[in-house]
Amino acid sequence: MARRRLWWRHLLSVLLAPATMTVFIPVSIGALTGLRAPDLGSVSGALLAVVGGLAIAFGMFMLTWTVVLFDRVGEGTLAIGSPVKLVVTGPYRHVRNPMMTGVFCIQIGAALAWASPWLLAWFAVFFTAVLIAIRAVEEPHLRRRFGEQYDEYRRHVPRWIPRVSAWEPSPTSDAPVRNGGGSAAKRG
Template identity: 60%
Template sequence: MNTDSRVRRLWWRHLATILLAPVTMALVIPGLIALFADVGIPTLNSPLRAALLTVGVLLIAGGLGLLIWTVVLFDRVGEGTLGAGELLGEPVKLVVRGPYRHVRNPMMSGVLCILLGEAAVTASGWLLVWFVVFFAFIAIGIRFWEEPHLAKRFGSEYLDYRRNVPRWIPRISAWDGPN
């Protein structure tokens, strides 16, 4: 049994950060949009609708898998959660494994896949607008808050990572840096 109190207390931080961020952005807000815009699952009366449903389900499944993978990496490799600040247990180590070797923001990519999948499954323009708005806010926040914050916390290790791994469009080959 691990006696490190920081590790033992991370479970509630994981729960809080997952409920505050991905669940709210990918389930609560789209659910409210769907409710108020009277969005439903479309009938499969055409090949286009069937294709949208198939693509949407694949996007949601892939996004969920990517989100879970990155949360596990933050816990096991980064020794923290996806939260910012000490209270919520931000990672103490820079995570440069798995999908992070291809793209700097795979967690957000996972959430974006879920949102785009929801828009496709429901064939909803309103949910597509939410995807675009969310992406715009995230892109601004990452560029002007998260990246300077990580550069300050991790210094040259992060700057080297940032020079070699793209923000949004994944590298074909994995970056072979530290970690």
């Protein structure tokens, strides 16, 4: 029964956060601004559609990967509840916010694919809000929740620009070592 409730929490988390920011709001913006399908007949239109499609695909990949890590390693969900364990494996060994990187890629990809200044403006507003929220809410929450373990992770893994080499927690660290890495938690 507990596992069943967890899947409902995952569904709510995905619908409330990533789907709202990458699908529902952009579709609403498109409807309100008369957004039309990209012009695939021109070289620039086709190029924008391809680059945008690649950015969306990469974003979906990152978003899916990080959601799976939250479930399997962090034992938590995205926006509803926090991970039980600090997630420092996979993409979290290179950058502290790969889930948001995925969302940003989806948003920029949509703006490019549809050559929409309105979708680009939505990305800029959302990006600014996330920058503020991560510093003011998420990072203090993670520090209180995980203490020195999070501090060590934060000292070694950048917030936005990925490290080239994956961070390996030191053997004396309190950070869990799993699958050659560990886990970077996000509140949601």
